[in-house]
Amino acid sequence: MIGSSTDNRSLRGRIATGIVGITGLAVLLFALPLAVAVSQLYRSHEYAELQRDATRVAALVPDNPVDPDHPGPVPGSRDIEARIGLYTPVGVRATGSGPARSVVAGAAHDGRVHQGAEAGTLTVAVPVLSDGIVVGVVRADVPASIVTTRTRRSWAAMALLGLVVLGVAALLARRQSRRIALPLERLTVAARALGDGNFAISPEHSGIREADAAGTALRDTAARLGHLLERERAFSADASHQLRTPLTGLLLGLESALDRPGADLRDAVTDALDRARRLQSTVDDLLSLRRDTGGPAGGVDVELEMSAAGRHWLPVFAARRRRLAVTSPANLPTAMASAAALRQILDVLLDNALQHGAGDVALTAADLGHAVAVEVTDDGPGLTGGAHGDPEVVFTRRAPDAHGHGIGLALARSLAEADGGRLVVRRAARRPVFALLLQVADAVVASPSPSSRSSPPGQPSSS
Helix, strand or coil: CCCCCCCCCCHHHHHHHHHHHHHHHHHHHHHHHHHHHHHHHHHHHHHHHHHHHHHHHHCCCCCCCCCCCCCCCCCCCCCCCCEEEEECCCCEEEEECCCCECHHHHHHHHCCCEEEEECCEEEEEEEEEECCEEEEEEEEEEEHHHHHHHHHHHHHHHHHHHHHHHHHHHHHHHHHHHHHHHHHHHHHHHHHHHHCCCCCCCCCCCCCHHHHHHHHHHHHHHHHHHHHHHHHHHHHHHHHHHHHHHHHHHHHHHHHHHCCCCCCCHHHHHHHHHHHHHHHHHHHHHHHHHHCCCCCCCEECHHHHHHHHHHHHHHHHHHCCCCEEEECCCCCCCEECCHHHHHHHHHHHHHHHHHHCCCCEEEEEEECCCEEEEEEEECCCCCCCHHHCCHHHHHCCCCCCCCCCHHHHHHHHHHHHHCCCEEEEEECCCCCEEEEEEEECCCCCCCCCCCCCCCCCCCCCCC
């Protein structure tokens, strides 16, 4: 099948094979021309030596023509390693060593030096001149096997050197392949750990830019996945906590109406519809907050949201025979927060005051110039602070000693911090105060509101 491959070698093996293969090819491309050059160099050197010896002998030969019928010793040939022969201009040996006839020697009748291979030898023929006329030829030769032997020795040395180079290349390739493949192997381990649910992976720095970039991307991806998973888990817990109270109120209202035989159910149905709409609004807020990815918060009219919270919670507090007062100053500036987050924070704080506080409850706001402060106060004895006396423990999600505060207040604080705000315990002693601090939107001022006033029982103080 086109594009398919059954080669499943490891990256280390591929890198090592590639490095050794390229090195071998480079050695081969370098060694072949060098081997030819060495052979030619030895041959040229031998011809030069033969020509030098033959020229020296030719200088000692008498100027009279060579007569093969009266042979004599070749002058000066005893101290020369090559075979020396004196030939007639037509290539017939007159004296000395060599074949009876020599083509190379016969070619020297033109008065020039000739060389070539002849009968398994390397031969040089130097003419003997007398007044510009060739009267004889000095022929010198050596066995060609001498050059062949020297050439083969050099080739063997080159081959040995090439093997050494390949061996060194193999060692370096093994080391380099390990250096390159190890970061990828670590990334594989990290990816498997991520697949097993470990979102705290941190691949080691390798010094290889691409591998480090992949490790950084994998680490960032793991962090984002972990954050998304944590948001999903938190959403489930937050939704359960925020929906439990309105669902309970809705069910109790319907059950109470059913327990009164013959009673007019219109009021109960109307109240149930109001609670259902509030429940739907809470679900919409939670879904909106869940989809929020941490972008910049918009402006929110704090007074408007406080008034809406007052209208919803006043009947709830009145049913417990407790008073809720909602007050805010005139011209309260617009705060940087999402409306959904502010609604949920106010619901958590008021529900916390209803469930764990005592007496009257006050929801107030103040303009601090650079921030808007929203405070919830009740007449309760204060926060216990847990086993260690630290009131901040109430913000710990599912804290074992937080006496039920944990998940709601933890949600409220996380929502405030997500919008750049803060939720703190301003006073933990008697008449505890929870303070929400929100940044003021630049150059955005809320529309003027009525003067601060307290709301009587049954009516919200701000509209």
